[in-house]
Amino acid sequence: MEKKQIQVGQVYSTKCGGAWLSVRIDKSLGHGRYEGTSLPSGKVIKTCTDAIRGDGQSEAQWKVSRTPKQHDLPVPQPSPKIEKPKAEKKKQRGPSGLDSAVAVLAEAKGPMNTTDMVKRMLETGMWKTNGKTPAATIYAAIIREISTLGGKARFKKTDRGMFTLTAAGKV
Numbered sequence: 001m002e003k004k005q006i007q008v009g010q011v012y013s014t015k016c017g018g019a020w021l022s023v024r025i026d027k028s029l030g031h032g033r034y035e036g037t038s039l040p041s042g043k044v045i046k047t048c049t050d051a052i053r054g055d056g057q058s059e060a061q062w063k064v065s066r067t068p069k070q071h072d073l074p075v076p077q078p079s080p081k082i083e084k085p086k087a088e089k090k091k092q093r094g095p096s097g098l099d100s101a102v103a104v105l106a107e108a109k110g111p112m113n114t115t116d117m118v119k120r121m122l123e124t125g126m127w128k129t130n131g132k133t134p135a136a137t138i139y140a141a142i143i144r145e146i147s148t149l150g151g152k153a154r155f156k157k158t159d160r161g162m163f164t165l166t167a168a169g170k171v
Helices: 060-067 097-107 114-124 134-152
Strands: 011-014 019-030 034-037 044-048 052-057 155-159 161-164
Touching: 011 034, 011 044, 019 044, 019 052, 097 114, 097 134, 097 155, 097 161, 114 134, 134 155
Parallel strands: none
Antiparallel strands: 011 019, 011 052, 019 034, 034 044, 155 161
16 A cells, blocks of 8 residues: 655645544644644644545645636526415314313213223214324323322222213313
8 A cells, every 4th residue: 555645735635523624734743643724714633644635735726726616606596586375274173182081071970981981072073083092092191180180180080990070170
């Protein structure tokens, strides 16, 4: 493998912090290490031979290669006026699953489990869902309401998996 010939005073591309920077090599530190100045920012950078790419060019050549040619510059074009879409009316959402469960329990004569509640909500069209386990969803929501609101919750657990309404839910 041929050793790279790095010349002091030339501009090379070197990898620094994951990015490739243009660096003017200022001095050799020995053993394949160099110190240079980053041309875009002017910071001093230390690099090694393995991280340097390119054949080297003078700083004047580098500046010429960095300036865009007239044919490379973007031509400003008039921007077309964009019409904003008219505000659409929001869809009316039906009652939530918990609100529907309150309505079903209000009609029921006694405590119900969530499977029966969901069956009645879907049959009457009070609540629509495409979920695979709507009874588990309603059960989790009821338990969450009971645990977070405590005495102000609309539901009360009467037995394992059975719920009824509290005074707050009957209002």
